[in-house]
Amino acid sequence: SLLISQNSNTKQPPLSYFVHEKNNNFKTSEELASLVSLHGRTTGADIFNAFKKSVDDLSLQWDKLVGVTTDGAPAMVGEVNGFIGCLKKHIGDRAALLKQYHCIIHQEALCAKYLKFKEVMEFVVSTVNFIRARSLNHCEFQSFLENINATYGDVLYHTEVRWLSWGNVLKRFFVL
Incomplete structure (x- = not known):
């Protein structure tokens, strides 16, 4: 399976896209797939278009995409106009299978509140x-x-x- 993780700060580009891959022996590897600079506005559609171009340029298979990790910015997680919404529109029927993860750093912050x-x-x-x-x-x-x-x-x-x-x-x- 292939997990494409996207981590961004929409106020300060560039966007960094990482590919997480699990092989048949269940060994996981991570690699920086692309670094994209956005200029001007950074709407969910802008971020998705940059992501789509990177995926296409790298000849990655969209049907291997099983999960996406983003920060909590509205431009990222918006179900209609955000990156996630655009991604789900693009992958169509497979959108129900897509796993969404919140940035690990933010998860640590939530965990710290309860400790x-x-x-x-x-x-x-x-x-x-x-x-x-x-x-x-x-x-x-x-x-x-x-x-x-x-x-x-x-x-x-x-x-x-x-x-x-x-x-x-x-x-x-x-x-x-």
Whole structure:
């Protein structure tokens, strides 16, 4: 079977298309199939047309397409005018068999919400804020890291707006 995964940020092209293939021994391989730059608008139809051109240029078989992974942008997941809607129109009767997956990074974010990291994050964020918010503490901490030849020279701020910063802050905090 063949899984074509599409990962994009519709605000900042290029689009990257990956091909995931499973052979008869159930070994999976992944390869970058195409990198396409979009200019101007990036509607679902624009994204689909770029995808269709890439699939056709690579001579991939549409009947082997079993699943698509996208981000959650409306231009991607829209059932009527989005990429998914255009793709389903194109493959016709097989559309009911098409598996849709949400980007793995976003799945990790959803998972993190249910893991109850509140206590850990409160401690880490308060410690980082204590170090970074006071100039003397921050200078002393950087000097300490320099003296012990630490891999990193500073701690990272956590921002609630970007959930991805949780992982970066925790990783840096743990390493330091």
